[in-house]
Amino acid sequence: MSFGRIRLKINERLVEAEPGMTVLECARKNGLYIPSLCELEGLPAFASCRLCLIEIKGRPFWSPACQTLVEEGMEVITSSEELESLRRSIFELILSEHPYFCLLCSEKPICNELKVTMAKALEPGGCIFCPKDGNCELQRVAEYLKIEKVSYEFEDKGWPLWQKDPFISYNPNLCILCGRCVRVCGEIRGEGVLSFVNRGTKTVIGTFYDRTLVKADCSFCGACVDVCPTAAFTEKGLVAAKGKNLSRQKLICPLCSCGCELEAEIMENGAIRRILPAADKRPAFMSGCARGRFGLRELLTELKRIFKPTIRSNGFPVETSWDEALESVVKNLEAFSPEEIAFVFNEQTHIENLLAFLEIGQKLGVKNFFWFYPEIFLKRIDEFEKENQVKFNRRINPDRLSEFRSYLVLDSDLKSEATTFWLELNRWLRSGARLVVLDSGLNKIERSAAVRLKGEPGREYLTLLALLKLLLEKSTGFSFYSGLDQIVEKLNQISGEILAEVSGVKLADLEKAAGLLVDSKPSAIIFGQRFLRQETWRRNLWAVWNLALKLEAEVFPVTSRINEIFASRLASQYPVQVLSDLTAFEQRIRDKKIRAVFVLGDLPLAVKPEFLVVLNVFETPLAAQSDVFLPIASSLESSGSLVDFEGKIKKSLPQIKFSENSLSGLQVFLKLGSRLGIKLTLPEVDFLQTTLLPDKTNSKKDHWRYLEIEDDLRQVVSSAQAREKPLGEEFMIVVDQDLYSYSGLILSEVVPGFKRIQNPDWLWLNPADAERHGFKNGSRVQIETESGRLAAAVRIDYGIKIGTAVIKPVLTNPMWLDFYLKGILRGRLRAENE
Amino acid sequence: MKNLGNKISIVEKILQTLPGERRYLVHFLHLVQQATGYIPEEILPAAARHFSVSPSEIFGVVTFYSAFSLKPHCQHEIVVCQGTACHVRGSGAIMEEFSRWLGVKPGEENLEKNVLLKPVNCLGCCAIGPVVVVDGQLQAKVDLKEVKRIAEKLTGESEKRE
Numbered sequence: 001m002s003f004g005r006i007r008l009k010i011n012e013r014l015v016e017a018e019p020g021m022t023v024l025e026c027a028r029k030n031g032l033y034i035p036s037l038c039e040l041e042g043l044p045a046f047a048s049c050r051l052c053l054i055e056i057k058g059r060p061f062w063s064p065a066c067q068t069l070v071e072e073g074m075e076v077i078t079s080s081e082e083l084e085s086l087r088r089s090i091f092e093l094i095l096s097e098h099p100y101f102c103l104l105c106s107e108k109p110i111c112n113e114l115k116v117t118m119a120k121a122l123e124p125g126g127c128i129f130c131p132k133d134g135n136c137e138l139q140r141v142a143e144y145l146k147i148e149k150v151s152y153e154f155e156d157k158g159w160p161l162w163q164k165d166p167f168i169s170y171n172p173n174l175c176i177l178c179g180r181c182v183r184v185c186g187e188i189r190g191e192g193v194l195s196f197v198n199r200g201t202k203t204v205i206g207t208f209y210d211r212t213l214v215k216a217d218c219s220f221c222g223a224c225v226d227v228c229p230t231a232a233f234t235e236k237g238l239v240a241a242k243g244k245n246l247s248r249q250k251l252i253c254p255l256c257s258c259g260c261e262l263e264a265e266i267m268e269n270g271a272i273r274r275i276l277p278a279a280d281k282r283p284a285f286m287s288g289c290a291r292g293r294f295g296l297r298e299l300l301t302e303l304k305r306i307f308k309p310t311i312r313s314n315g316f317p318v319e320t321s322w323d324e325a326l327e328s329v330v331k332n333l334e335a336f337s338p339e340e341i342a343f344v345f346n347e348q349t350h351i352e353n354l355l356a357f358l359e360i361g362q363k364l365g366v367k368n369f370f371w372f373y374p375e376i377f378l379k380r381i382d383e384f385e386k387e388n389q390v391k392f393n394r395r396i397n398p399d400r401l402s403e404f405r406s407y408l409v410l411d412s413d414l415k416s417e418a419t420t421f422w423l424e425l426n427r428w429l430r431s432g433a434r435l436v437v438l439d440s441g442l443n444k445i446e447r448s449a450a451v452r453l454k455g456e457p458g459r460e461y462l463t464l465l466a467l468l469k470l471l472l473e474k475s476t477g478f479s480f481y482s483g484l485d486q487i488v489e490k491l492n493q494i495s496g497e498i499l500a501e502v503s504g505v506k507l508a509d510l511e512k513a514a515g516l517l518v519d520s521k522p523s524a525i526i527f528g529q530r531f532l533r534q535e536t537w538r539r540n541l542w543a544v545w546n547l548a549l550k551l552e553a554e555v556f557p558v559t560s561r562i563n564e565i566f567a568s569r570l571a572s573q574y575p576v577q578v579l580s581d582l583t584a585f586e587q588r589i590r591d592k593k594i595r596a597v598f599v600l601g602d603l604p605l606a607v608k609p610e611f612l613v614v615l616n617v618f619e620t621p622l623a624a625q626s627d628v629f630l631p632i633a634s635s636l637e638s639s640g641s642l643v644d645f646e647g648k649i650k651k652s653l654p655q656i657k658f659s660e661n662s663l664s665g666l667q668v669f670l671k672l673g674s675r676l677g678i679k680l681t682l683p684e685v686d687f688l689q690t691t692l693l694p695d696k697t698n699s700k701k702d703h704w705r706y707l708e709i710e711d712d713l714r715q716v717v718s719s720a721q722a723r724e725k726p727l728g729e730e731f732m733i734v735v736d737q738d739l740y741s742y743s744g745l746i747l748s749e750v751v752p753g754f755k756r757i758q759n760p761d762w763l764w765l766n767p768a769d770a771e772r773h774g775f776k777n778g779s780r781v782q783i784e785t786e787s788g789r790l791a792a793a794v795r796i797d798y799g800i801k802i803g804t805a806v807i808k809p810v811l812t813n814p815m816w817l818d819f820y821l822k823g824i825l826r827g828r829l830r831a832e833n834e
Numbered sequence: 835m836k837n838l839g840n841k842i843s844i845v846e847k848i849l850q851t852l853p854g855e856r857r858y859l860v861h862f863l864h865l866v867q868q869a870t871g872y873i874p875e876e877i878l879p880a881a882a883r884h885f886s887v888s889p890s891e892i893f894g895v896v897t898f899y900s901a902f903s904l905k906p907h908c909q910h911e912i913v914v915c916q917g918t919a920c921h922v923r924g925s926g927a928i929m930e931e932f933s934r935w936l937g938v939k940p941g942e943e944n945l946e947k948n949v950l951l952k953p954v955n956c957l958g959c960c961a962i963g964p965v966v967v968v969d970g971q972l973q974a975k976v977d978l979k980e981v982k983r984i985a986e987k988l989t990g991e992s993e994k995r996e
């Protein structure tokens with residue numbers, strides 16, 4: 001096969017193409033339009049609409065351009081009398097099942113003037129009611145084909161409309177069965193919520209037993225809306241744009257480590273019409289999720305927001321001017337010695353704000369700088385590297401995923417924690433790479449896995465040791481790195497069966513996983529925050545290191561929060577410490593060692609220091625307690641930079657103003673600085689990319705060695721066996737992360753739709769456990785643990801192991817934080833009314 | 835629903851015999867259809883997890899093939915002709931008698947009794963009326979005694995099957 005360029009003729013014009021391109025792609029690249037309604041970038045052709053049929057010289061039949069690969073010397077005709085009439089008949093058939101009055105309307109040129117409203121009830125009734133708002137792909141095709149009449153009558157199938165879900169509505173009567181939504185949902189997103197249901201003339205897009213999207217476990221990523229050529233899938237509650245001037249603003253989503261590039265459509269009155277994933281670098285459906293596209297808009301127009309600073313007076317916050325508020329901060333801080341002041345920040349804000357915050361503190365002589373970082377993820381990796389003189393990757397580039405034939409993912413639901421990383425990984429699964437998932441909690445990527453290793457929570461270490469043992473048995477060959485003998489010797493002390501048994505994973509599954517990893521090389525080992533938020537985190541990392549050497553695999557620790565990598569690098573230039581457990585910190589406040597606290601962001605603090613300043617977008621409970629609250633613009637309203645999981649600095653420059661009064665964090669710090677007589681000398685952000693966030697990959701590997709197993713494995717196993725059966729009705733409770741919050745505000749509390757998608761008080765259970773306890777979906781229960789009680793609502797999920805429960809609290813109160821830091825705990829469940 | 839627990843355990847046994855690979859899905863559905871007479875909704879989420887597909891995908895497959903049915907059907911079907919010719923020969927009484935013996939109402943699918951009693955208007959063989967079709971077998975000139983015999987045979991049989 002030649003890798004050079006291919007030369008072919010389209011409509012007698014000589015064009016060049018890359019091998020592997022389809023004729024449709026090639027034509028498009030050369031500015032030539034071929035009607036197409038089912039083709040979807042990044043997926044193999046489906047060829048269902050038949051509109052892209054073309055003629056190829058020397059071939060007796062027409063071929064669909066979306067399914068035909070370019071060949072050297074090919075001669076293609078995309079348009080002829082015959083082809084167009086063929087397309088017209090096909091299109092007329094499509095239109096017999098889709099309302100077409102708007103496509104034939106004689107008033108079309110002045111459509112926007114006549115258009116009065118968007119659909120209220122979604123009934124198919126022609127252009128003025130169509131939620132597609134003039135962007136229907138059928139219009140483009142109708143124009144191209146110059147359709148003037150349709151020989152068939154439109155048959156309204158009368159399917160009921162789907163309007164019970166938040167954010168998305170679906171009208172099956174507008175569907176032309178192109179299949180794009182089914183494929184994007186199943187193959188690209190890995191969700192599989194949608195499916196073709198029935199056959200023949202009754203075929204329709206549906207869900208499992210026509211359940212609502214919420215009940216069918218839809219993630220509300222919105223990809224189906226993005227790809228639907230008609231208005232069958234639509235975003236709910238859209239205001240008609242009526243072709244008027246919409247401006248577009250690029251922004252970076254701050255809600256998870258992906259930092260997706262989004263685009264806000266702004267109407268003339270300044271209101272946000274909708275937020276979509278930007279589609280210039282990659283197709284829209286390859287990024288974004290419910291949080292960014294449906295959550296941000298409503299979060300930021302949240303009614304509770306205040307834009308003026310407040311000062312506490314007589315116990316109540318009173319609105320005041322910026323001058324007075326800042327004066328009060330200065331006066332109060334000056335009353336304490338620098339040792340008595342603590343500066344604490346959350347990373348979920350523009351990095352310019354973080355830098356200015358630290359600099360002000362430093363210039364004030366403050367000694368206590370804290371990054372509130374309950375994940376402790378990168379800190380633990382740093383610590384482990386120092387202790388063992390090893391090195392893991394930090395900046396992880398999803399483009400590199402193409403290099404691997406297998407992936408081993410450990411305790412990380414990438415779909416939610418690093419969505420775009422998952423979409424990239426899934427792309428390689430589609431072309432044959434294999435996935436092994438080891439997870440003791442809830443992991444939505446498991447369905448795409450060739451092998452699922454579902455072990456006991458907290459025994460990941462043992463599972464990995466068992467895997468290592470099997471790998472050593474399967475591929476006995478020479479290993480490049482030294483130190484293997486000790487490992488082999490240690491692992492010989494204990495049988496694979498026993499290791500499998502105590503870890504809770506079936507030996508057969510472990511064997512399958514080992515076989516797969518040996519056969520599909522090279523592999524990547526990927527893990528997330530939950531893998532290290534456990535008592536055994538050091539051992540987990542040991543096991544990963546040794547496995548990686550044995551498999552010659554690359555390791556990718558994936559962060560889940562925006563700016564996480566950046567904040568962890570700050571410690572190299574500023575005296576920043578990680579704060580996770582607040583007990584000691586709170587004690588210092590009680591002991592009056594720390595008397596004034598300045599918080600950038602949110603913090604679940606249980607004691608109030610003598611003087612508390614909070615700078616945040618929202619008036620969170622902590623802000624409501626503060627002596628001075630400084631409200632700042634969100635990352636939608638101000639320009640600034642965020643750092644994604646790759647360690648890339650991304651700038652957003654939106655100018656969406658919600659209030660004349662709002663200042664960006666940076667503006668507040670500059671004002672504060674000038675009051676203090678401090679001139680801030682902030683580093684150039686672009687410069688930071690190379691100084692603070694250098695792109696270093698592990699190059700020197702030759703001196704690496706296996707890390708010794710220090711444990712007496714027989715003892716580890718027997719102590720695990722001793723704790724084997726949780727007594728009676730005990731559950732192992734896995735505490736996972738909830739990314740459905742921003743600056744201390746919980747999405748489900750402010751955006752009603754999210755109440756039905758993710759709540760911080762949900763508890764996931766296996767159906768068998770739920771049945772045994774008489775719990776149903778929604779049952780209210782009490783979780784009783786040694787660390788305290790917690791109320792929760794049951795969610796039944798087949799992806800949870802029997803005897804395990806999963807919760808995902810938001811860290812807005814001390815109890816939730818306590819659970820979160822433990823990561824895994826034992827507890828009982830009791831029905832609430834008992 | 836009656837016997838659901840029973841059906842779930844039958845299905846679980848079937849699941850255990852099949853590798854968790856997508857290509858066994860249709861085979862699995864055939865086995866379930868044979869064993870339980872339909873595809874119970876309750877079993878699909880667990881099956882989906884076993885075969886690593888989404889529940890919606892299974893639903894798509896089940897609704898595509900007419901060999902699979904989503905609802906349980908009765909095992910037996912008794913068709914009693916109510917056309918004019920049969921009517922004048924007393925088919926009304928025959929229908930009533932069936933209804934009394936079997937404890938099911940005409941035209942209703944009764945899953946407890948596992949019998950469907952179905953009225954039709956003329957089967958086109960009026961000369962041999964009253965006509966009754968029992969599980970596809972045509973019976974001519976049926977009288978009340980014959981009704982009792984048929985009913986006893988059917989109920990006896992379904993009791994044995996339980």
Ligand code: SF4
Nearest residue numbers: 185218220221222224
């Ligand atoms: S929103 Fe996403 S998950 Fe839900 S049906 Fe559409 S594509 Fe599937």
Ligand code: SF4
Nearest residue numbers: 175176178179181228
């Ligand atoms: S709903 Fe839209 S995307 Fe899905 S098959 Fe129908 S027309 Fe295509």
Ligand code: SF4
Nearest residue numbers: 253256259260289292
């Ligand atoms: S939350 Fe993450 S995946 Fe979702 S839109 Fe924002 S950055 Fe993208």
Ligand code: FES
Nearest residue numbers: 036047049050066
């Ligand atoms: S785009 Fe080629 S058949 Fe639809």
Ligand code: FES
Nearest residue numbers: 915917920956957
């Ligand atoms: S009326 Fe009974 S067969 Fe015709």
